[in-house]
Amino acid sequence: RKEVEQDPGPFNVPEGATVAFNCTYSNSASQSFFWYRQDCRKEPKLLMSVYSSGNEDGRFTAQLNRASQYISLLIRDSKLSDSATYLCVVTQDTGRRALTFGSGTRLQVQP
Amino acid sequence: GAGVSQSPSNKVTEKGKDVELRCDPISGHTALYWYRQSLGQGLEFLIYFQGNSAPDKSGLPSDRFSAERTGGSVSTLTIQRTQQEDSAVYLCASSLSAGHSSGYTFGSGTRLTVV
Helix, strand or coil: CCCCEECCEEEEEECCCEEEEEECCCCCCCCCCEEEEEEECCCEEEEECCCCEEECCCCCCEEEEEECCEEEEEEECHHHHHHHEEEEEECCCCCCCEEEECCCEEEEEEE | CCCEECCCCCECCCCCCEEEEEEEEECHHHHHHHEEEEECCCCEEEEECCCCCCCECCCCCCCEEEEHHHHCCCCEEECCCHHHHHEEEEEEEEECCCCCCCCCEEEEEEEECCC
């Protein structure tokens, strides 16, 4: 089983739609959680950190469920510019190989 | 600079030659990672540096790969006797510390092509 698993997609949604991605992780000692976005042939960029209480940044909402070991990302009112690959990132603060990426979920927002 | 700087941005090399890739992390960031990404694939962990601790080299695919980080700042990734399967984008990321809530900042990568 992979340490971090994501549905690769693609998710094809119309503009204005709400879309949600999930990510599961296998290591219960995981400490920090992030969502990154990666545009085609570009480096990953931090979208948002994920906190236990859940957090929101504009149209984006991230949730963490430690008991079930998954995190989610909800995008409301999708824009064409949201088209990208969304990477789930999990870390352990033990100092050993602390940053683990999921393979990403591809989102295509269509006009 | 304000971001993570990587050089060169593109490198074409002949099979069998050695290459050296450079990463300048954000000033003050103690954690530094090297990843590589082949076309259409996910990020593959290579090596991780945290402060003055011994690096975690568990992701290096073979002994042709090595990396060092001098003075806790600049890092170089060296690939000896390059092979065609080494062709990928090599990404460097840095963070204030491992797992820091501010996340990890990536450089724009070095696109390596072995011909």
